[in-house]
Amino acid sequence: MIGGLFIYNHKGEVLISRVYRDDIGSQIAGSALFSSSRPFLEERRNAVDAFRVNVIHARQQVRSPVTNIARTSFFHVKRSNIWLAAVTKQNVNAAMVFEFLYKMCDVMAAYFGKISEENIKNNFVLIYELLDEILDFGYPQNSETGALKTFITQQGIKSQTKEEQSQITSQVTGQIGWRREGIKYRRNELFLDVLESVNLLMSPQGQVLSAHVSGRVVMKSYLSGMPECKFGMNDKIVIEKQGKGTADETSKSGKQSIAIDDCTFHQCVRLSKFDSERSISFIPPDGEFELMRYRTTKDIILPFRVIPLVREVGRTKLEVKVVIKSNFKPSLLAQKIEVRIPTPLNTSGVQVICMKGKAKYKASENAIVWKIKRMAGMKESQISAEIELLPTNDKKKWARPPISMNFEVPFAPSGLKVRYLKVFEPKLNYSDHDVIKWVRYIGRSGIYETRC
Amino acid sequence: MPYLGSEDVVKELKKALCNPHIQADRLRYRNVIQRVIRHMTQGLDMSGVFMEMVKASATVDIVQKKLVYLYMCTYAPLKPDLALLAINTLCKDCSDPNPMVRGLALRSMCSLRMPGVQEYIQQPILNGLRDKASYVRRVAVLGCAKMHNLHGDSEVDGALVNELYSLLRDQDPIVVVNCLRSLEEILKQEGGVVINKPIAHHLLNRMSKLDQWGQAEVLNFLLRYQPRSEEELFDILNLLDSFLKSSSPGVVMGATKLFLILAKKFPHVQTDVLVRVKGPLLAACSSESRELCFAALCHVRQILHSLPGHFSSHYKKFFCSYSEPHYIKLQKVEVLCELVNDENVQQVLEELRGYCTDVSADFSQAAIFAIGGIARTYTDQCVQILTELLGLRQEHITTVVVQTFRDLVWLCPQCTEAVCQALPGCEENIQDSEGKQALIWLLGVHGERIPNAPYVLEDFVENVKSETFPAVKMELLTALLRLFLSRPAECQDMLGRLLYYCIEEEKDMAVRDRGLFYYRLLLVGIDEVKRILCSPKSDPSLGLLEDPAERPVNSWASDFNTLVPVYGRARWATISKCQGAKQHGPELPNTASFATSGSLIPEENKETIQELPDSGALMLVPNLQLTAEYFEKTWLSLKVAHQQVLPWQGAVHADTLQMALQVVNIQTIAMSRAGARPWKAYLSAQDDTGCLFLTELLLEPENSEIQISVKQNEARTETLNSFISVLETVIGTIGDIKS
Numbered sequence A: 001m002i003g004g005l006f007i008y009n010h011k012g013e014v015l016i017s018r019v020y021r022d023d024i025g026s027q028i029a030g031s032a033l034f035s036s037s038r039p040f041l042e043e044r045r046n047a048v049d050a051f052r053v054n055v056i057h058a059r060q061q062v063r064s065p066v067t068n069i070a071r072t073s074f075f076h077v078k079r080s081n082i083w084l085a086a087v088t089k090q091n092v093n094a095a096m097v098f099e100f101l102y103k104m105c106d107v108m109a110a111y112f113g114k115i116s117e118e119n120i121k122n123n124f125v126l127i128y129e130l131l132d133e134i135l136d137f138g139y140p141q142n143s144e145t146g147a148l149k150t151f152i153t154q155q156g157i158k159s160q161t162k163e164e165q166s167q168i169t170s171q172v173t174g175q176i177g178w179r180r181e182g183i184k185y186r187r188n189e190l191f192l193d194v195l196e197s198v199n200l201l202m203s204p205q206g207q208v209l210s211a212h213v214s215g216r217v218v219m220k221s222y223l224s225g226m227p228e229c230k231f232g233m234n235d236k237i238v239i240e241k242q243g244k245g246t247a248d249e250t251s252k253s254g255k256q257s258i259a260i261d262d263c264t265f266h267q268c269v270r271l272s273k274f275d276s277e278r279s280i281s282f283i284p285p286d287g288e289f290e291l292m293r294y295r296t297t298k299d300i301i302l303p304f305r306v307i308p309l310v311r312e313v314g315r316t317k318l319e320v321k322v323v324i325k326s327n328f329k330p331s332l333l334a335q336k337i338e339v340r341i342p343t344p345l346n347t348s349g350v351q352v353i354c355m356k357g358k359a360k361y362k363a364s365e366n367a368i369v370w371k372i373k374r375m376a377g378m379k380e381s382q383i384s385a386e387i388e389l390l391p392t393n394d395k396k397k398w399a400r401p402p403i404s405m406n407f408e409v410p411f412a413p414s415g416l417k418v419r420y421l422k423v424f425e426p427k428l429n430y431s432d433h434d435v436i437k438w439v440r441y442i443g444r445s446g447i448y449e450t451r452c
Numbered sequence B: 001m002p003y004l005g006s007e008d009v010v011k012e013l014k015k016a017l018c019n020p021h022i023q024a025d026r027l028r029y030r031n032v033i034q035r036v037i038r039h040m041t042q043g044l045d046m047s048g049v050f051m052e053m054v055k056a057s058a059t060v061d062i063v064q065k066k067l068v069y070l071y072m073c074t075y076a077p078l079k080p081d082l083a084l085l086a087i088n089t090l091c092k093d094c095s096d097p098n099p100m101v102r103g104l105a106l107r108s109m110c111s112l113r114m115p116g117v118q119e120y121i122q123q124p125i126l127n128g129l130r131d132k133a134s135y136v137r138r139v140a141v142l143g144c145a146k147m148h149n150l151h152g153d154s155e156v157d158g159a160l161v162n163e164l165y166s167l168l169r170d171q172d173p174i175v176v177v178n179c180l181r182s183l184e185e186i187l188k189q190e191g192g193v194v195i196n197k198p199i200a201h202h203l204l205n206r207m208s209k210l211d212q213w214g215q216a217e218v219l220n221f222l223l224r225y226q227p228r229s230e231e232e233l234f235d236i237l238n239l240l241d242s243f244l245k246s247s248s249p250g251v252v253m254g255a256t257k258l259f260l261i262l263a264k265k266f267p268h269v270q271t272d273v274l275v276r277v278k279g280p281l282l283a284a285c286s287s288e289s290r291e292l293c294f295a296a297l298c299h300v301r302q303i304l305h306s307l308p309g310h311f312s313s314h315y316k317k318f319f320c321s322y323s324e325p326h327y328i329k330l331q332k333v334e335v336l337c338e339l340v341n342d343e344n345v346q347q348v349l350e351e352l353r354g355y356c357t358d359v360s361a362d363f364s365q366a367a368i369f370a371i372g373g374i375a376r377t378y379t380d381q382c383v384q385i386l387t388e389l390l391g392l393r394q395e396h397i398t399t400v401v402v403q404t405f406r407d408l409v410w411l412c413p414q415c416t417e418a419v420c421q422a423l424p425g426c427e428e429n430i431q432d433s434e435g436k437q438a439l440i441w442l443l444g445v446h447g448e449r450i451p452n453a454p455y456v457l458e459d460f461v462e463n464v465k466s467e468t469f470p471a472v473k474m475e476l477l478t479a480l481l482r483l484f485l486s487r488p489a490e491c492q493d494m495l496g497r498l499l500y501y502c503i504e505e506e507k508d509m510a511v512r513d514r515g516l517f518y519y520r521l522l523l524v525g526i527d528e529v530k531r532i533l534c535s536p537k538s539d540p541s542l543g544l545l546e547d548p549a550e551r552p553v554n555s556w557a558s559d560f561n562t563l564v565p566v567y568g569r570a571r572w573a574t575i576s577k578c579q580g581a582k583q584h585g586p587e588l589p590n591t592a593s594f595a596t597s598g599s600l601i602p603e604e605n606k607e608t609i610q611e612l613p614d615s616g617a618l619m620l621v622p623n624l625q626l627t628a629e630y631f632e633k634t635w636l637s638l639k640v641a642h643q644q645v646l647p648w649q650g651a652v653h654a655d656t657l658q659m660a661l662q663v664v665n666i667q668t669i670a671m672s673r674a675g676a677r678p679w680k681a682y683l684s685a686q687d688d689t690g691c692l693f694l695t696e697l698l699l700e701p702e703n704s705e706i707q708i709s710v711k712q713n714e715a716r717t718e719t720l721n722s723f724i725s726v727l728e729t730v731i732g733t734i735g736d737i738k739s
Helices: A038-058 A094-112 A117-122 A123-133 A162-173 A236-253 A273-275 B006-018 B020-024 B026-042 B045-057 B062-075 B081-091 B099-110 B119-129 B134-151 B158-167 B173-186 B197-211 B212-222 B230-245 B247-263 B265-278 B278-285 B289-305 B314-320 B326-338 B345-356 B361-374 B379-390 B395-411 B415-423 B431-443 B452-460 B470-486 B488-504 B510-525 B526-533 B541-546 B567-575 B593-602 B603-617 B627-638 B654-663 B717-738
Strands: A003-010 A015-017 A065-071 A071-081 A082-088 A189-202 A208-222 A228-233 A260-265 A280-283 A289-295 A304-313 A317-326 A333-342 A347-354 A358-362 A367-376 A382-387 A403-409 A418-424 A436-450 B638-648 B667-671 B679-686 B692-702 B703-710
Touching: A015 A117, A015 B026, A015 B452, A038 A071, A038 A082, A065 B081, A065 B415, A071 A094, A071 B289, A082 A094, A082 A208, A094 A117, A094 B212, A094 B247, A094 B289, A117 A123, A117 A228, A123 B026, A123 B062, A162 A228, A189 B134, A208 B314, A236 A260, A260 A358, A260 B062, A260 B119, A260 B278, A260 B510, A273 B099, A273 B230, A280 A289, A280 B326, A289 B081, A304 A333, A304 A436, A317 A367, A317 B020, A333 A382, A347 A358, A347 A367, A347 B326, A347 B638, A347 B667, A358 A382, A367 A382, A382 B395, A403 B488, A403 B692, A436 B627, B006 B020, B006 B026, B006 B045, B026 B045, B045 B062, B062 B099, B062 B119, B081 B099, B081 B119, B081 B134, B099 B119, B099 B134, B119 B173, B134 B173, B134 B289, B173 B212, B173 B247, B197 B230, B230 B247, B230 B265, B230 B278, B230 B654, B247 B265, B247 B278, B247 B289, B265 B278, B278 B314, B314 B326, B314 B345, B314 B593, B326 B345, B326 B361, B345 B379, B361 B379, B361 B395, B379 B415, B379 B667, B395 B431, B431 B470, B452 B470, B452 B488, B470 B510, B470 B526, B488 B510, B510 B526, B627 B667, B627 B692, B638 B717, B654 B667, B654 B703
Parallel strands: A189 A436
Antiparallel strands: A003 A015, A003 A082, A065 A071, A071 A082, A189 A208, A208 A289, A228 A280, A228 A418, A260 A289, A304 A317, A317 A382, A333 A367, A333 A403, A347 A382, A358 A367, A403 A436, B638 B703, B667 B679, B679 B692, B692 B703
């Protein structure tokens, strides 16, 4: 149970404060709400200040995302330079509170885009309205963006029509919480995005220390009625099950099956069916939602290899050579490639030569940033830099932070492939063939580091 | 500045709100109200326009209504008389044809938080409970809890409670969950909502219909349910199986906890469950949501306490990456330290060694301490790494390494030789108090094996005038005196100088007293000095206390998925019970500084500490909460199982006794005030099987004996005997200190 929710900017000013429970109210609660002539409210302000001093303005790095001030727990999450804090005096489950804060961020982002100070200031009425619906007396209520849309009035000036009123009633009494009845589209369409982030930690010798892919299948559905969907992918267990009949087919197409370490689904997926038959069937919510989330650690296609070479020439010079190799089909193009090569703090000057893209030394970030717009598969590119150092009497050896990389590739590094997505709607007369389907794969870098 | 000029703003807004032209134009009117809310958020006192805002609530515009109600909820406690005016409008809205308006009005009315509002909200809430729109029912159900809160500790309305119990069968899942929450708050005095068999089964069947918040909440309520038979138990576990793989980590943890608690008599089921949630937990640990990752890591540590090998094969998952936030790195280092085994020790140490040179001094120190922790099992490898780190000659590293050495030598005497060889030269790179103390202690205790020990100490003696930390001077005194015993020729001269300085020139009283004490001790004779100062140089058995062997799962299952693993048990205890906060006095020295204080710890205290692992056969539950009433009732209903008399002298220091008893998990229920005759105390304790021990201490000052009477609610002699031996030890120890 959450006693109150606050949003601060990076200076520690309270942008939004909503207090749900008196037990925190007497001690901390909201903003600098009232003038100082009211002592009991004065006390509230002290604790808000304490949070600002202890967390937002703290000199050291944040030691824990759960901070206890005056026997009250502050769960805080940072988004760009905005702090969201949920406050409670109870012994709650930490994971749940954080999940709630993430959900809150998602809902806000769905309404007004990026969570920034300006957006929050401009939409504060909407945020209060959301906070009113999502939490009541500190207990999470409805938090599905789609379902919430019926209750939120902001930006909708016209008063509600009869039809909308009846929708509320049917929406909340319906058996399926995530979809209302009577949805109609002229064109039945669905979009599937396989979004993966590939994480790598590599030793200087090119040995993979740890690598994993965390992926999400996001579906955007614009389908009429109550469609029944069935989703299939190249899951190893399924492929092996069907093995006998289609063994040669799979080997012919060269598609390998993948081993999924663990996966979780949106609540609309019938888990019983997944457990027994490993088939994923569901009635999707309207609009965008996350169908599944998964993680793989085996046979990951690492899109890039980074080969670093650092040589210290005397006390005042470093030579750095970094080679990146793209490791995928030559017909594919990787985009937004960025290699970040850290430099020592006492760098005085840098000369860079690169074959491709642009490289710049950014003194403020202590790094050479090398950007390449596009790069095809099975290519190789190289950068070499001479770093001149100021002589220092600091005996401290430079710790050599790892070389990190960012990129985007049009395939799934885990090897996941969507095999089919079938739609059945028995009541309305459209069939699987009438639905227009789009599938897209995007692989992004998560934490992709090579030590040097 | 929000506080300046607020009066002008209020005046202006007031005028605007009263302006009939603005009132006629819906958009302009709403804009003015928005400005009021905006100022309210920015911290201006807007209570001045309360009257005008109440008027604005009478509108058909739902946006405007929401804004005004938000305003009212904020300022109603300050203007209760004016807020009553708004009640009329709110009541009317509660019977609006639009369910959204009904819900909104009801919610706002319940949130008004002002005295006297109860009589107005009672009827609308009752109507709301029977509303046909579930949206209104949700609000009304929570409204019951709010109403109860406003009443304070008034009586529970039986009819309302029954109505809420029947609403547990509502169609709408959120109404069901809200009912549970509401009942829980209303019945808090009676121990919360009762989960009987029909309710439990009903909830279990509805689980899949709930959203993640509801699921987590219901899982929490189900903890209370005791299945009647083994068969039923396993049916429930089967039903809940899929929640162990839920997409929400919160639900996964909730389900795990439920499994652990329900299966508390089936250790193999517990182990099985922990194996199955390994995947989801690991996924959470490597998730991009950092805060969640932190929470998951805390729980992984908790699990590792009981199953040390559990995550060993996944140790690479816990390697830190450069860009992770500080708190995750620190947790990961702790985890690495716990899951180390013969196969991965090489790689883990290699990785930790990398962290030791991290830019962040905090992180590098944590890594060094972690290596020190691993060194208790894999001494040679770790000492070698630590010695290499000294070669870097960096202040923040050297000081931590030396501290680690000090603690290590105390626990693992076999590494003393290696440590002594590594020490020379360190003194140049240590500036802080902790590090100096550690180094001086090592030189003093093991000085006979370090050739240049006297010369290093001599440097310290030379510079003692400019030394800023009194603790270092005290340590220096003790160390030099110790070294003098083993190498008198080299030390005599400087010992004299140091003593002279401490007695004649030093301004810090503690240092001066220590100096005088040693001076007089030397006057008594060298044998006496030896007797006092030559305490043991190591104590491997202390390691047992520091990392007790695998704790059973049941000892932490009830803390799983709460804040306890996040804060740590000790910290949580101080947070939840403020009275415990101040009592952590000198009785129990924390282990890091243990070796430093060396001979200064009275022998008696050490006994208490060593006694602890012995009582291992009998596991007393920490934090047992018994009310005095319950104690009295039980006490009167039981017979005395054991009676004994122990010697005792002088008066009783209640605090000391209470502290000492708390250390062995015996709680004090009541005590006579100090000096009362006869003096009495009542104690209680419970072991892990649920057996209660109730004890009376009776002290008659004239016969200088303390009489102990123990009652037990289940007759089992062997646990009784071990309980009595624990009690005897504590009382014996305290008695000794007194005399």
